[in-house]
Amino acid sequence: MFLQRSAVAAARRAAVAPVLRRSLATSAVRRNALPDQPKIKTLKDVKVDEDLIGPGARPGTVPTDLEQATGLDRLEILGKMESVDIFDMRPLDASRLGTMSNPVMVRSAGDEQHAGCTGVPADSHNVIWLTMSRERPIERCPECGSVYKMEYVGPAEDPHAHDHGHGHGFEEPKTFADFVKPTYY
Numbered sequence: 001m002f003l004q005r006s007a008v009a010a011a012r013r014a015a016v017a018p019v020l021r022r023s024l025a026t027s028a029v030r031r032n033a034l035p036d037q038p039k040i041k042t043l044k045d046v047k048v049d050e051d052l053i054g055p056g057a058r059p060g061t062v063p064t065d066l067e068q069a070t071g072l073d074r075l076e077i078l079g080k081m082e083s084v085d086i087f088d089m090r091p092l093d094a095s096r097l098g099t100m101s102n103p104v105m106v107r108s109a110g111d112e113q114h115a116g117c118t119g120v121p122a123d124s125h126n127v128i129w130l131t132m133s134r135e136r137p138i139e140r141c142p143e144c145g146s147v148y149k150m151e152y153v154g155p156a157e158d159p160h161a162h163d164h165g166h167g168h169g170f171e172e173p174k175t176f177a178d179f180v181k182p183t184y185y
């Protein structure tokens with residue numbers, strides 16, 4: 001009943017608005033060309049979590065990544081379709097040695113970030129993994145001395161912060177870096 005009524009209303013509107021009638025005709029043709037074709041939300045349509053759930057595969061077909069991927073995986077695929085590198089997978093700047101006054105910046109959306117240094121120029125030494133955190137953002141490669149600094153780009157308030165004991169008396173373990181006099185930098 002509802003459908004019938006709205007169809008009548010649409011027909012009435014179409015009678016007085018030729019532009020609308022054209023758009024109705026176009027969508028009807030498109031639907032006929034691709035039966036049951038689900039609408040894929042593009043990057044600009046993503047506003048809430050539910051927008052990152054795929055339409056799924058049509059019955060009797062094997063789903064593609066675009067049809068079945070959800071969450072961050074889906075966000076990455078939608079980004080790739082529009083040449084947007086969601087997770088910023090480019091290698092770090094290896095054109096220069098990072099220093100304390102001008103470190104190589106490492107962006108992180110989480111509390112902690114690992115970065116692999118291979119020296120300057122790149123691949124001059126084996127990969128050495130350095131761990132930076134929001135509490136301890138600066139790290140220095142023990143092989144080549146390059147300095148890296150984490151730039152936090154995540155949400156301002158971590159809703160899970162109370163689960164990890166931050167600000168509850170937990171103290172970072174000391175390393176040799178804590179005992180280096182500032183004058184030696």
Ligand SMILES: [Zn+2]
Pocket residue numbers: 117118119120125128141142143144145146
């Ligand atoms: Zn290094």
